[in-house]
Amino acid sequence: MNQLHTCPPRRPRPVVVSKNKSVGILALLLAAVMTLPGLLQAQETTATIRGKVFDANGAIVANALVEVQDLRTSIIRSFSTNNSGTFLATRLPPGGPYKVTVDSTRSVTVAEISIADIYNMTIDMGAEQSIEEIVVTAQSGEIVDVATGPSATFSSFDLETSIAFNRDIVDVYGIDPRINVDNEDDGFEINCAGKHPRFNSVTLDGVSYNDRFGLNSNGYSTAVGMPFPFDAIQQIAVELAPFDVTYGGFSACNINAVTKSGSNEFDGQVFYEWTSDGLRGDSLEGDSRDFSTAAFNERNAGFSIGGPIIKDKLFFFAAYEESVKPRFLARGFGGSGIGVEREGFS
Numbered sequence: 001m002n003q004l005h006t007c008p009p010r011r012p013r014p015v016v017v018s019k020n021k022s023v024g025i026l027a028l029l030l031a032a033v034m035t036l037p038g039l040l041q042a043q044e045t046t047a048t049i050r051g052k053v054f055d056a057n058g059a060i061v062a063n064a065l066v067e068v069q070d071l072r073t074s075i076i077r078s079f080s081t082n083n084s085g086t087f088l089a090t091r092l093p094p095g096g097p098y099k100v101t102v103d104s105t106r107s108v109t110v111a112e113i114s115i116a117d118i119y120n121m122t123i124d125m126g127a128e129q130s131i132e133e134i135v136v137t138a139q140s141g142e143i144v145d146v147a148t149g150p151s152a153t154f155s156s157f158d159l160e161t162s163i164a165f166n167r168d169i170v171d172v173y174g175i176d177p178r179i180n181v182d183n184e185d186d187g188f189e190i191n192c193a194g195k196h197p198r199f200n201s202v203t204l205d206g207v208s209y210n211d212r213f214g215l216n217s218n219g220y221s222t223a224v225g226m227p228f229p230f231d232a233i234q235q236i237a238v239e240l241a242p243f244d245v246t247y248g249g250f251s252a253c254n255i256n257a258v259t260k261s262g263s264n265e266f267d268g269q270v271f272y273e274w275t276s277d278g279l280r281g282d283s284l285e286g287d288s289r290d291f292s293t294a295a296f297n298e299r300n301a302g303f304s305i306g307g308p309i310i311k312d313k314l315f316f317f318a319a320y321e322e323s324v325k326p327r328f329l330a331r332g333f334g335g336s337g338i339g340v341e342r343e344g345f346s
Contacts, residue, residue: 044116044246045206045258049089053081053102056126060085061102068092069099071109072263074312094235094258095156114153115237115258151239152176156260159233167230167300167321169257170218173238179253190219192253193240201250204228204257208249219255225323231269231304232319234260262315266307273300296326 049068053061064081068089079087092098096112106125113119154162154172164171170190174181180191189197197219202209209221209228216223237256239247247254275298282292302321309316332338333345 044244044256045094046091047094047113047115048118049092049098049100049110049113049121050118051087051100051121051123053085053087053123053125056124061125064103067101067104069101071097071099073261073315074264093261112155114155115235115256116151116239116242117153150178151237151242152178154236154238156234159230159236164230166225168226169230169233169236169255170226173236173255176238178240179238190255192238195252197252199250199252201252201254202257203254205259206256210249224325228257228259229302229304229319229321231302231321232259232317234258260304260306260317260319262306262308262317264308264311264315266305268303268305270303271301274298294326298325299323300325 051066053064053066055061060081062081062083062085064085064087066079066081066087066089067076068079069076070093072095077089077092079089081087089100092113094113094115096110098110098113099107100110100121100123101107102123102125106123108121108123110119110121152173159169159172162172162175170181173179174190178193180194182189182191190200191197192200198211198214200210200219202219211219211221218225220227235258237258238253239256240253241251242254277293277295280293282290284291300321300323302319304317304319306317307315330339332341334341334343
């Protein structure tokens with residue numbers, strides 16, 4: 001008699017990843033991360049307010065509600081004090097003013113905060129309202145900052161009042177005695193503390209605008225000038241070799257610019273500049289030399305505008321700049337009679 005034999009159903013075999021394969025997968029992940037240097041070397045573009053709250057008797061106030069309001073946009077960020085009475089408001093747009101309110105009773109106004117800086121303050125809940133702000137230089141024992149190195153910050157007021165003939169941020173931060181701007185006929189070079197310009201870094205909102213190949217004397221990614229509008233800049237921070245893991249890709253100084261953002265008020269401006277060879281002299285009294293130049297027209301025009309899309313919530317800002325400038329190359333082929341002749345070229 002034939003017997004019917006049944007086989008048990010097959011179970012799916014577990015997938016086993018060998019050690020070599022896991023190492024290979026890890027290597028691929030590391031390679032993928034290494035291809036994203038922008039994420040690893042994102043420069044600091046925000047600021048921080050840190051404060052400590054005391055009551056009328058000088059005791060620390062824990063678990064207090066702290067509201068930080070950007071008076072430009074009316075946006076409020078809420079924080080609370082810890083057991084030591086300290087609060088830390090991070091990732092704030094640079095500039096100001098800011099209004100800091102504790103438990104809806106005590107308010108302090110901070111005029112301005114700087115890029116990559118920590119603004120320290122102490123709030124006394126028992127102080128009279130006539131005292132708006134107390135600034136201390138002491139550091140909290142629980143939070144220790146690592147010095148990032150010497151730096152200089154230039155605010156929107158500095159940008160608006162600086163004499164910027166070329167509408168370039170170098171005209172603003174070039175007043176720092178640690179920075180030497182070597183102007184030449186074909187551009188300029190920036191020496192930070194005496195180091196070669198190719199060791200610098202230029203970033204806009206954390207995005208690199210460096211000269212990757214080292215062909216431009218100005219350090220920008222473009223040879224003809226600053227690759228972003230002058231009127232779009234809110235603050236500039238020049239940091240000389242900061243010791244911080246958030247920085248990278250340079251060893252001299254980092255020129256970190258942050259763009260403006262819109263506010264609850266509409267604001268805009270338009271400009272136009274023009275010059276030509278007809279506005280330049282061609283002779284000097286008592287000198288027989290000819291100082292005339294070839295015919296040229298130079299113009300610079302642009303505009304900026306910003307304001308609210310949804311008041312207190314959504315804003316916009318836009319800027320555009322266009323320049324048309326001549327560049328005279330005083331070199332010619334052999335026998336051309338133009339500038340410095342190159343006999344090897346016909």
